[in-house]
Amino acid sequence: MPPAPPTAVPTAPAEPLAERRLGWGLLGLTLAAGAAFRLYRALHDDGIYWPDEVYQSLEPAHRLVYGYGLVAWEFIEGARNWALPALVAGLLGLGRLLGLTDPSGYLALVKGFFALVGTATAWATWRLARASGASTLAASAGAALFALGSVPLYFAPRAMSENASVLPVVLGLALALAPGASRRSLVAGASLLGLAVLLRLQNGVFCVGLLGVLLARRRWRDAGVTLAVLSGWALAFGLLDKLTWGRWFHSAIVYLDFNLVQGKAATFGTEAFDYYPRILRRAMPGLSLLVAALALVGLLRARGLSALTAAFVLLHAYQPHKELRFLVPAMPLLAALAAVGLDSVLHVLRGFPARATATVAVVAAAALSGAGSGALTFGELGQYERVRPHDSAWDDQGPVNRLLEAAGRQDDVCGLKVETVHQAWTGGYSYFHRNAPLYPHNGPPRGSGRYSHVITLPGHEGAGVIVARDGPLALVKLPVARCVPDPDYSWRLP
Numbered sequence: 001m002p003p004a005p006p007t008a009v010p011t012a013p014a015e016p017l018a019e020r021r022l023g024w025g026l027l028g029l030t031l032a033a034g035a036a037f038r039l040y041r042a043l044h045d046d047g048i049y050w051p052d053e054v055y056q057s058l059e060p061a062h063r064l065v066y067g068y069g070l071v072a073w074e075f076i077e078g079a080r081n082w083a084l085p086a087l088v089a090g091l092l093g094l095g096r097l098l099g100l101t102d103p104s105g106y107l108a109l110v111k112g113f114f115a116l117v118g119t120a121t122a123w124a125t126w127r128l129a130r131a132s133g134a135s136t137l138a139a140s141a142g143a144a145l146f147a148l149g150s151v152p153l154y155f156a157p158r159a160m161s162e163n164a165s166v167l168p169v170v171l172g173l174a175l176a177l178a179p180g181a182s183r184r185s186l187v188a189g190a191s192l193l194g195l196a197v198l199l200r201l202q203n204g205v206f207c208v209g210l211l212g213v214l215l216a217r218r219r220w221r222d223a224g225v226t227l228a229v230l231s232g233w234a235l236a237f238g239l240l241d242k243l244t245w246g247r248w249f250h251s252a253i254v255y256l257d258f259n260l261v262q263g264k265a266a267t268f269g270t271e272a273f274d275y276y277p278r279i280l281r282r283a284m285p286g287l288s289l290l291v292a293a294l295a296l297v298g299l300l301r302a303r304g305l306s307a308l309t310a311a312f313v314l315l316h317a318y319q320p321h322k323e324l325r326f327l328v329p330a331m332p333l334l335a336a337l338a339a340v341g342l343d344s345v346l347h348v349l350r351g352f353p354a355r356a357t358a359t360v361a362v363v364a365a366a367a368l369s370g371a372g373s374g375a376l377t378f379g380e381l382g383q384y385e386r387v388r389p390h391d392s393a394w395d396d397q398g399p400v401n402r403l404l405e406a407a408g409r410q411d412d413v414c415g416l417k418v419e420t421v422h423q424a425w426t427g428g429y430s431y432f433h434r435n436a437p438l439y440p441h442n443g444p445p446r447g448s449g450r451y452s453h454v455i456t457l458p459g460h461e462g463a464g465v466i467v468a469r470d471g472p473l474a475l476v477k478l479p480v481a482r483c484v485p486d487p488d489y490s491w492r493l494p
Helices: 017-044 052-066 083-097 103-131 136-148 150-155 161-177 183-199 201-216 220-245 250-261 264-268 275-283 285-298 303-318 324-348 352-371 398-408 428-432
Strands: 416-418 453-456 465-470 473-477
Touching (some): 017 103, 017 150, 017 352, 052 083, 052 428, 083 161, 103 150, 136 324, 136 352, 150 275, 150 324, 161 183, 161 201, 183 201, 201 250, 201 303, 220 250, 275 324, 303 324, 324 352, 398 416, 398 428, 398 465, 398 473
Parallel strands (some): 416 453
């Protein structure tokens, strides 16, 4: 008697050619549009959302490459590792080799890099959606949700750890969670997640979560391989701290002590548990509800991804101090889950026209959100919502940063004071780019002779002469022959 034929492995039905072509076309269009939006903002926005985008990345990188810059407390006490500043320093060093030694050049290079990382993350979202079971057509709509959504567009060009780490998070999960992932894909995915932790410690949630998913799927050997790879990256994290701060895992210990043990992060403000859904509904009222609804539909089909996303969001929701940027690594995961949910919806619809219409409608909703991103206010982003909620979130403090650039180009500048804003909300030496004292608003008085220029309001120039204007501010040359040396000048950010 002949042996019984092997049991066939069930496979997903082949996608119709027309749907695949439409999916690829939509993916190409949304990636191009997302890149254009991001690059435009990178080149036309000199504002600051939060000081971390300067003093956790640009400023320490500037100090590494050019030898001077303000130092935030995190880089005095060692509450951050040097992975992100080293990445940005690499970009500044590349710019220096290319002759981009003016802030307008090297800042455009850094912001453009982060903008393109955001675009690549949209592509990785497509990969993650496909790995989670979505069709080409539905996955392309999921990519559009991240590529064109107003909140991802707003954060994209900013040199923040969330933006630097989001691409390795999404691509790592896409490789590691794919059904039947090869050993090589698993090692690459786990390595990308390890890199993401180097760039932002909180991404360790995804590492622990991936191990949990693999164990829940009874993939014992894969879990062992993943644990070995992640252990190697943990060793790299500790070694980096040992080489830079003198103690293994120094930055992680100081950071966790500051935030979890001492609870000092609460001094920056606290929010209720429902902060993130409330602000997302405010920032993207229609799109956030659409993503939430589709993600719920796809929840059971992508249980591993759903559990990882929920763990990350809930852990951040339980922390008293909240900022919308903290959720950036979870946004493409939610978009991929929405793509899985949309795929379930498409299975119910009959005929190519109905499925194409539903998909294009999701992409159009994302595009509509992106088109309105220029009107975002701080209140809609959950930042400064109690003090200036109606102020535009774009180019905030842009005038002072452009005047910092202008001051750095003055041949006779021997010191500068910014009188209009706290120094933490300026671009520091990354914009000033002159090895001369940069004083805060409460620094020495004008008569001290410590500086030759001030950034102030028109009408407050006194005996000085306005040499440049930007918006409501002016750069003023004081009647100082030369600056008096300041032996007590501090490079510490006040």
